[in-house]
Amino acid sequence: MTPATNKTLLTASGINKTFPGVQALSDVQFDLKEGEVHALVGENGAGKSTLVCIIAGVERSDSGQMHVYGQPYQPQGRADAERHGIRMVMQELHLIANLTVAENIFIERLPSRFGFIDYQKLNRAAREIMQEVGLGDIDPSVPVRSLGVGQQQMVEIAAGLSQSCRILALDEPTASLTDKEIELLFGQIEKLKAQGVGIIYISHRIEEVIHIADRVTVLRDGKVVSTRPTSQLKITDIIRMMVGRDLQHEHLRGAGEVGKVALCVEGLTLGDKVKDVSFEVCRGEILGFAGLMGSGRTETMRALFGADHAEAGQIYLHGSSAPAKIRNPHDAVRNAMAFLTEDRKGQGLLPALAVRENISLARLRDLCRFGFINTSEERAVARQYIDALSVRCASTEQTVSELSGGNQQKVVIAKWIFRDSDILIFDEPTRGIDVGAKFEIYHKLADLAEKGKAIIFVSSDLKELMAVCDRIAVMSAGRLVATFSRDEWSQEKIMSAAFSEYVTG
């Protein structure tokens, strides 16, 4: 797969970057060739985003040199980097929720006629680009906020791909995508490679990196551990370099004791998103939800939690024979339910507050004495979770917006675990989390189940569902089409169930 030319596009050497309390990068060397995919991997907080932000002009390094085609390169900002043909698709979603899909894609160069935006032209051009990334059935004139996180991510990628460039940096483009969209994205990457574009690719999915990248650079604590051709590496080699040890994949969970039914859902229906969905989760059980993007998993959870209003269906909680009344999330929380949403930016975190405050937010009452927040206890709790989940931060007082993407996600998880609810819904909890930390989260979920909690685990990563769940429910086009127990499931069975309603429908 190595391109014919092999000309060096970009070199960066001796790059240093310090943020208050942390050396994010130290003496980093990196280079990129024409038509090459160069992957950057490393644990949460290793410095991956910081490095591409420096290359794409979003951040400035403290010291070090960069060259593009041998010419000194010192971008004065993002726009300047783009003038040099260097673009990046950022890790966090940066779409403007109220603008349409098409407007977001072309935000910087809206086609106009006589001073007015030419919407016909705009939508037509957007539709073409979206078709290429597999979003052909989405109307480009709908506002972005009406899309799910995975689809928003595809729009963001489409925006990045829509402009010509020499270097494209993709910071975790596939974190919210399922296999189908990943394949489409890889098709686009192959096309760009063939045109000689150099691609910097950040991902926590090591299988993906082995598949798509020509070379891999492993970062640890802001330093380059190694840069090697992918052909010389196995997944285990990369993981060892990232975390400094081997990870045990199998047997995360034995057959545990499953208790009484904690949640029973009957005939839940919401438009064409959720169609007559029924299932049960017991205390001490982890029930996985698999399915393609847009199959209705998140919508089911939202309806269950009272965030959207179901048109039909009953929910029975904690063994009661009377249906529960859950009209809004407040009712759900009162009924000892918790929901970790897939959209941490929109709903999970208050980025301007400290790590400590974010963790305690959902349970402030327990930390108050005579109406005052007991800050030292709050700090102790935060410290405990920071240690348990290895959140990389300067202190409990650091604002969450300063943490790396994966570490922000860990704070969301800490917050909901600390709430101590009986029924926990986790929607893509390991999005953007590195392999080592993922395992800490799986163990945490297993612990919670062991303590008698009922857990619903929605994920696009089949392997992780198969590693921790007791049963896996599969959704397809709004229906719950199959539920498999551990001794019944296989990757093939789950995938064919996930596609079933689309094939016959």
Ligand SMILES: Nc1ncnc2c1ncn2[C@@H]1O[C@H](COP(=O)(O)OP(=O)(O)OP(=O)(O)O)[C@@H](O)[C@H]1O
């Ligand atoms: N604006 C900032 N202020 C303070 N510290 C920051 C800031 N941006 C990043 N950092 C710190 O720099 C370090 C590297 O962060 P970076 O975002 O590059 O990590 P990453 O490798 O992309 O991690 P992830 O896999 O979680 O996305 C982290 O310790 C992070 O907390």
Ligand SMILES: [Mg+2]
């Ligand atoms: Mg990052």
